């Protein structure tokens with residue numbers, strides 16, 4: 001696999017970053033994941049805009065190659081022959097060659113930019129989407145700026161492990177009695193024809209897939225309510241699902257052991273997945 005590190009395309013074995021890199025020492029980094037379908041990028045502009053916002057919120061400089069990001073993504077897709085899959089991008093505050101809580105001088109220390117591809121044949125035609133996933137609920141004990149897409153993913157990673165241990169696929173995070181989001185996705189329920197998902201704030205990541213799915217839902221005359229909901233309300237809903245760049249729209253069929261609706265993917269989630277894939281493919285670049 002060919003990867004990109006600070007201006008260079010290299011075989012992955014030859015790609016290196018410093019042990020003093022602040023993403024490694026302090027999770028002082030932000031990232032984006034863009035999916036690839038038919039060799040084209042889904043929602044590239046949305047991911048680039050969110051990256052710019054994450055960087056600004058953390059007072060981090062844009063990497064020098066910021067304006068070339070589309071070309072870099074395309075070059076990696078081409079060189080690695082990616083038809084379906086993902087591109088991971090990470091920017092860190094760089095390496096000052098030492099460890100210090102104080103941010104290094106941006107005049108001297110430049111951000112580290114890393115990109116690599118992941119080939120995932122069958123991403124769109126996923127067998128999992130046909131059966132749906134099971135989730136458990138866990139306490140949301142993450143920091144208070146979940147709107148910034150940082151690389152501090154230890155708790156979400158632990159949440160996935162807790163889910164696995166409980167025989168489920170993923171976890172929904174709960175704070176003050178309300179669902180915030182999934183470990184790596186936004187959470188939704190459907191009740192009486194209404195699509196319900198938590199409103200945007202610092203409490204959740206502003207999903208690029210979320211924005212697209214809500215737009216498509218409104219265009220299809222579906223009712224959308226942006227508000228928080230409890231696990232009990234979710235268990236009593238007609239349907240549930242999650243969205244993310246790497247899973248698109250994924251039906252949820254069980255929450256904490258309780259089947260949702262019929263315990264199979266519901267018509268709204270199934271239809272939204274179809275619309276999302278169709279429209280995103282048309283708009284891919």
Ligand code: PMP
Nearest residue numbers: 184185186205207208209244245
């Ligand atoms: N919430 C969290 C916590 C996430 O990690 C992700 C995916 N990285 C999402 C939501 C979904 O965001 P997107 O649709 O932009 O992938």
